[in-house]
Amino acid sequence: MARGVSTRTRITFTVIGWLVGFIIFFPILWTVLTSFKSEGAAIATPPQFLFFEWTAENYVEVNSRSDYLKHFMNSVVISLGSTLLGLLIAIPAAWAMAFAPTKRTKDVLLWMLSTKMLPAVGVLVPIYLLFRDAGLLDTRIGLVFVLTMANLPIIVWMLYTYFREIPGDILEAARMDGASLAKEIIYVLTPMAVPGIASTLLLNIILAWNEAFWTLNLTAAKAAPLTAFIASYSSPEGLFWAKLSAASTLAIAPILIMGWFSQRQLVRGLTFGAVK
Amino acid sequence: MATLQTRASARLMMTPAVVLLLLWMAVPLAMTLYFSMLRYNLLMPGMEEWAGFLNYRFFLTDPAFLTGLLNTLLLVGGVLLISVGGGILMALLLDQPFFGQGIVRLMVIAPFFVMPTVSALVWKNMLMHPVNGLFAWIARTFGLQPVDWFGEAPLFSIVMIVSWQWLPFATLILLTALQSLDTEQKEAAEMDGAGALSRFIYIVLPHMARAITVVVLIETIFLLSVFAEILVTTNGGPGVQTTTVTYLVYVQALLQFDVGGASAGGIVAVVLANIVAIFLVRLIGKNLE
Numbered sequence: 001m002a003r004g005v006s007t008r009t010r011i012t013f014t015v016i017g018w019l020v021g022f023i024i025f026f027p028i029l030w031t032v033l034t035s036f037k038s039e040g041a042a043i044a045t046p047p048q049f050l051f052f053e054w055t056a057e058n059y060v061e062v063n064s065r066s067d068y069l070k071h072f073m074n075s076v077v078i079s080l081g082s083t084l085l086g087l088l089i090a091i092p093a094a095w096a097m098a099f100a101p102t103k104r105t106k107d108v109l110l111w112m113l114s115t116k117m118l119p120a121v122g123v124l125v126p127i128y129l130l131f132r133d134a135g136l137l138d139t140r141i142g143l144v145f146v147l148t149m150a151n152l153p154i155i156v157w158m159l160y161t162y163f164r165e166i167p168g169d170i171l172e173a174a175r176m177d178g179a180s181l182a183k184e185i186i187y188v189l190t191p192m193a194v195p196g197i198a199s200t201l202l203l204n205i206i207l208a209w210n211e212a213f214w215t216l217n218l219t220a221a222k223a224a225p226l227t228a229f230i231a232s233y234s235s236p237e238g239l240f241w242a243k244l245s246a247a248s249t250l251a252i253a254p255i256l257i258m259g260w261f262s263q264r265q266l267v268r269g270l271t272f273g274a275v276k
Numbered sequence: 277m278a279t280l281q282t283r284a285s286a287r288l289m290m291t292p293a294v295v296l297l298l299l300w301m302a303v304p305l306a307m308t309l310y311f312s313m314l315r316y317n318l319l320m321p322g323m324e325e326w327a328g329f330l331n332y333r334f335f336l337t338d339p340a341f342l343t344g345l346l347n348t349l350l351l352v353g354g355v356l357l358i359s360v361g362g363g364i365l366m367a368l369l370l371d372q373p374f375f376g377q378g379i380v381r382l383m384v385i386a387p388f389f390v391m392p393t394v395s396a397l398v399w400k401n402m403l404m405h406p407v408n409g410l411f412a413w414i415a416r417t418f419g420l421q422p423v424d425w426f427g428e429a430p431l432f433s434i435v436m437i438v439s440w441q442w443l444p445f446a447t448l449i450l451l452t453a454l455q456s457l458d459t460e461q462k463e464a465a466e467m468d469g470a471g472a473l474s475r476f477i478y479i480v481l482p483h484m485a486r487a488i489t490v491v492v493l494i495e496t497i498f499l500l501s502v503f504a505e506i507l508v509t510t511n512g513g514p515g516v517q518t519t520t521v522t523y524l525v526y527v528q529a530l531l532q533f534d535v536g537g538a539s540a541g542g543i544v545a546v547v548l549a550n551i552v553a554i555f556l557v558r559l560i561g562k563n564l565e
Contacts, residue, residue: 005373013374020369021380027440028386030410031398043408046417089296092289100286108294110561115301117553119501121525122546125538126307128529149300156293210391212504217530227504231393234400234508241402248394259389260382267452271494274563275449275487 028252035059035245042241058246068229068247075225075251077140078215079208082147083201086155089148091197094159098166109160113272116153120213131218138220146218147208154269155204161273162196199265202258209255226251305546311539318533331540340516340524341541348520348548351435352499358439360491363446364484367454368476370447381451388444392504399437400426400509430510430518437505442498446491453487454480493556500549521545 033049034042041052062068097105127146128137136142166189174188212227219228230251233244259266267275315327335341370381387395403410404425412422425433457480465475501522506512512519512527519527525545529538 009372010374013369013372014376017369017372017374017380018376020366021383024440024443025383025386027395027398027403028390030402031394034402045408045413047410047413089292093293096286096289100282102283102286106561108290110557112293112297113560114553114557115297117497117549117556118301118305119522119542119545119549121501121503121522122542122549123301123304123308124525125311125529125535125542126304129307129535130304149296152293152297152300206389210389212392213501216393216504216507217526227391227393230391230397231504231508233397244397244401248398252390252394255391256386256389259385263385263448267449270445271449271487271490272560272563274490274560275453 028256031245031252032249033245034241035249037242037245039240039242042245058242059250062243062246062250065243066229068250071224071226071229072250074140074219074223075209075227078143078147078223078225079205081140081144082151082208083155083204085144085148086152086204087159087197087201090152090155090159090200094156094163097156097160098163099168099171109157112153112156116150120150124217128217137218138222138224140223143215143218143223143225146214147211150211150214151204151207154207155200157272158200158203158265158269159196161268162200163193165196166192199262199269202262203265203269206255206259206262308539308542308546311535312543314536314539316535318535327536331536332544335537335540335544340519341521341544343516344519344521344524347431347516347518348500348522350431351438351502351520352496354432354435355439355442355499356492356495358435359442359446359495360488362439362443363450363491364488366443366447367450367484368480370451371454385444385448387440388442388448390441392441393508395441396437396505396508399433399440404433426510427514430514434502434505434509434518437509438499438502442495445495449487449491450484453484457483489559493552493559496552497549497556500545500552521548 035058036054036056037048037052038055038057041048044052097109131137131142134142136145170188170192171184174184179188209225210227212231215225215228216231219225226247230244230247233240233247312331313327313329314324315330316324366384370377370384374380401409406412406422406424406427409422411425415422423429461479462475465479470478502520503522503526506518506520506523507526510518512523521541522545525538525541528534528541532538
């Protein structure tokens with residue numbers, strides 16, 4: 001970047017860049033705009049881009065018509081629950097693998113990753129039947145469990161790659177200075193591990209929030225999170241574009257913002273450190 | 277650093293994760309394997325009987341399976357082509373210095389965070405709708421006949437939607453790889469008079485090769501299980517035009533309650549995914565040490 005770029009080149013790329021970015025972002029922008037229209041304006045031809053009567057009534061109606069808040073809370077509980085449970089199980093495991101590796105650690109890690117490669121549809125039938133018999137169909141607990149297991153390999157892997165970057169020398173130095181194991185963990189290790197744990201938390205909330213296969217197949221009216229609830233708008237009884245847009249905007253906004261903040265971790269997390 | 281004691285406690289710390297994952301994988305998979313050998317339909321309880329490989333024969337010789345397999349390959353291949361090809365171009369573009377680069381970058385990666393049911397419905401209704409959709413309006417503006425996307429080119433429409441969701445992932449990974457390239461190397465080549473195209477072919481592309489492989493393998497794993505987008509847009513139709521292997525198994529399991537047939541299909545899906553997974557696990561394993 002040190003070399004000078006002519007202003008003309010820069011302007012050309014600015015125009016192309018913004019144009020391409022706008023096109024890719026457009027469906028999201030359009031959804032947000034539509035969510036502030038009346039149903040009539042939403043399907044008007046020619047489409048109304050900015051000059052329409054802005055209204056917030058869709059946001060009010062989305063909830064009063066279909067208990068949106070319940071599904072939103074289902075999403076919150078399921079994605080937070082599965083992420084926290086996953087961290088609880090994964091932190092000790094990743095910790096052990098990073099700081100006390102054995103010859104088999106690598107094999108265990110790769111085996112864990114391979115469980116993530118198992119297509120969900122391969123175990124759909126037994127999980128469905130087991131859930132039916134255990135009364136777990138359409139419950140938050142059941143879904144928390146499934147999503148925890150589905151994302152556990154990713155959580156372990158991400159934590160492992162973060163923990164491995166904590167230099168062992170610092171631990172040794174602390175020990176030399178006479179720090180006890182408890183002090184070592186609380187004052188030396190934890191502060192260095194927190195950023196990695198936070199990124200893992202963020203990314204897994206995103207993954208769990210958007211997970212659709214299990215939520216569509218294992219829930220109905222009661223425990224359905226937003227992924228499944230929004231799918232109910234596909235029924236042909238009528239097109240409620242403005243309301244669909246309002247429900248969608250509310251569903252994607254928190255995750256979009258989280259995703260923007262964690263884009264760097266996303267690269268490491270989803271490629272398991274294979275691309276740096 | 278690892279004494280006998282730390283090793284023992286390390287094993288203890290790993291136990292819950294290992295045991296739970298083992299149960300999560302082995303138990304249902306063993307059940308699927310077992311069910312796949314049974315004549316077992318939920319609509320006829322108590323009628324289970326051993327069927328051997330009959331379910332596999334029915335599943336594999338069902339014409340819908342061949343269509344499903346072909347659709348799966350077309351979907352995975354199409355999305356890979358668009359997202360990797362587009363991703364390379366996007367990464368090159370975002371690597372150039374221009375005004376508002378950071379904001380454009382955020383706009384480009386945004387679709388990745390949109391839940392699949394939302395993006396499917398937004399594309400289907402608000403963009404691709406043959407009467408009120410935006411594409412229809414654009415077509416009419418240019419005096420063209422609007423396309424009934426899901427009627428005339430259903431699989432292509434799904435490829436478009438899924439590509440839009442996965443292009444950001446490819447872009448982000450490839451851009452990261454691109455930015456780790458030594459600028460000195462590029463500048464040296466530029467000094468030696470190498471043109472932009474040959475610099476791209478001989479320096480940039482080889483540098484990105486590894487990242488491209490990673491994108492291809494990871495996307496393939498996820499794309500083999502595309503489900504929500506099909507369920508909310510076409511339900512696998514018209515006919516079986518957008519039915520994939522995953523969708524076929526879902527239909528047999530939860531709509532026809534054919535546990536045996538669905539299990540055989542599930543095992544077939546597992547075998548397909550494993551072929552890809554072997555390459556991916558090897559590639560990442562190499563990276564470990």
